[in-house]
Amino acid sequence: MELKADVLIIGSGIAGLFAAIKISEFADVILVTKKEKNESNTNYAQGGIAAVISGDDSFEKHITDTLVAGAGLCNEESVRGLVSDGPACINELINMGTRFTLEADRLHLLREGGHSKNRIVHARDLTGKEVERALIDRVNSIPNILLLENCFAIDLITEHNLQKYKHSPINSRHCWGAYVHNSLTNQVKKIISKVTILATGGVGQVYLHTTNPAIATGDGLAMAYRAGAKVGNLEFIQFHPTALYQDLTGSSKHSFLISEAVRGFGGILKNNNGEEFMNKYDQRRELAPRDIVARAIDNELKKRGDDFVLLDVTHKSADQIIEHFPNIYNHCLTQNIDITRQPIPVVPAAHYVCGGIVVDNNGRTSLDGLLAIGEVALTGVHGANRLASNSLLEAVVYARRAAEYLRGSIGERIYSKYEIPDWDDKGTLTADEKILITHSQKELKQLMWDYVGIVRSDLRLLFASRRVHNLFTEVEEFYKKTKIFDSLLELRNLVTCSYLIIKCAQLRKESRGLHYTIDYPVQNETAKDIIIQNTYQRS
C-alpha cells in the first residue's frame, strides 16, 4: 500500500502543524501522527512562549538570558536568529487563530526563571492546548494537507531498504519517506515523499518520573539514528523541578506539571518542616534556572529522606491564584489539594531534551531529504540547558524556516528513482508475550531514573549501559520475530534513546548545565557538542 506527497511530516505538535500550514501554501503535505491529532507535548505546555514584546525588553537581553542558561554551549548565531524571529512568529500564531491572554488590548506577559524581563506570551495556563486548537482548526480547513491519525511511523525509507544499495555509505544516503503502521487497521503503508520532516517531540518516557505524555518515546530520534543521521548532546535532559508528587502505583504514565510561572508568581519552596531552602543554593532563589532548582530539591530530598518538597502560594490572593492558574488549581482540587490554602507536594521530573538530531539553520539533517524541527532537533539554541519557554518558540521559528527553505527548493527535489519495496513481515508471528514489553519498559524507566538521572557518575553510567545493551539485544530479537504493534515499536525506540543518552553522558567528561556527574564536577573550558552517528549497516 502506498501514499505519495511532496512533503511527509511526522508529528502533530506545534512544530509539525505550523510547518504543515506554511508548506501547504506551495506543496502537498501528508501529516501522520501516532495517536489523536492533539496528543503531543505541546498540548500540555502551560507557561507560554518567550518573545521580546514589551518596550522595556530587548533582543540583547533575551539573547543574554538564553546564553547564560545554555552554560557556554549555545551556538550564539542560532540564538540570535531564534530571538529576533520571535515577535514575527507570535504574530503568525495570532494570525493562525491563537487567542493569547490580553491585558488592556496588549499581550499579557509573564516572567519565568532565568528571564530578566516579563516576556512569556501565554493563554492563561493552557498555552499549548490553545495553540494546538488553533493550528488543528487551521489544518482541518486546508485541502492539500492530508492528516492521518493513529499512524505510527516505524522507520525512515533510505537506501538501506533497497537490496542493491543497502551498503551505500552512510553520509551519502537519502530519505524518501517512511513506513507507517496504522494502529486501527494493523496495516503498514509506505508513504513516499520528496522531503520528510520529523516533528516527533521528546523522549521523557525514558524516565520513571516525567511530565511528558505517553507519546514522548523518542521515536523520531531513534528512527533518524537508525537511518544514519547525526545526533548529539543527549546528555542534557532537563528535569523540571516541580511536578505534582503522585503515587506511582497508579496507571498514569506522566506527572502533572506545576508550571514555572507559579514560582514566577511568588511561590516559595519549603521542606516538609515548612522551612524555606532555596536561599542556601542560589541568590535568585525560586527563580534560579531549572537545573539549579531541580538539584537543590534533589539534594533536600536525599538529605532528609523525604518523597517530596512543598511549593507554597497560600500567601497570595486566592482570587489571583485561581485567575492565573485555573488549570493547576482545578487539577490539584481533583487530588484533594486546595492550592489557595495548602502547599503543593512536588518532585522533579524529566521534562525536556536539549539534544537531538543535528540540524542546520533551516532544519536540514545530515541525511539528504530529511529535516527535523521542534524538540527532536538539535539546533544549538539551548546549549547545555534550555531557558524556560524557549522551546515552543524554537519549534515555531524552525518550522517557519524549514518551510521557507522548502519554498525555494522543493521544485528541484524528486521522488526516489528506485522502486521502494513494500513492508515485509514474512515469517513473523503475532505476539502472545506482551508481558515482555511491560516488564522491559518498567525496568528501563527505573534504571534510567536511578542511574542516568539528575546526578550521574561513571559507575552508574557503566552499569546502565550494560543493562541497556542486554535490553537492546532482547528487544531486537523479539522485534525480528514478531508482527509489529505500537508498544513494541515504542520500547524499541526507548531502548535506542536510552543508549544514546548514556553514550553522550559517558563521553562528556565534565559537569555543565543539565549534565552533572560526581566524577567530573567542574566545567572543562574546551568542551564542545557531543555528536554521534550510527556506523553499523542495517540489514
Ligand SMILES: Cc1cc2nc3c(=O)[nH]c(=O)nc-3n(C[C@H](O)[C@H](O)[C@H](O)COP(=O)(O)OP(=O)(O)OC[C@H]3O[C@@H](n4cnc5c(N)ncnc54)[C@H](O)[C@@H]3O)c2cc1C
Ligand atoms: C507539561 C509540559 C509543559 C511544557 N511547558 C512549556 C512551556 O510553557 N513553554 C515552552 O516553550 N515549552 C514547554 N514545554 C515543552 C514544549 O511543550 C515541547 O518542547 C514542544 O511542545 C515540542 O513540540 P513538538 O512539536 O516538537 O513536539 P510534540 O508537541 O511533542 O509533538 C510530537 C508529535 O509527534 C507525534 N509522534 C511521535 N512519534 C511518532 C511516530 N513514531 N509516528 C507518528 N507520530 C509520532 C506525537 O504523537 C505528537 O503529535 C512543556 C512540555 C511539557 C511536557
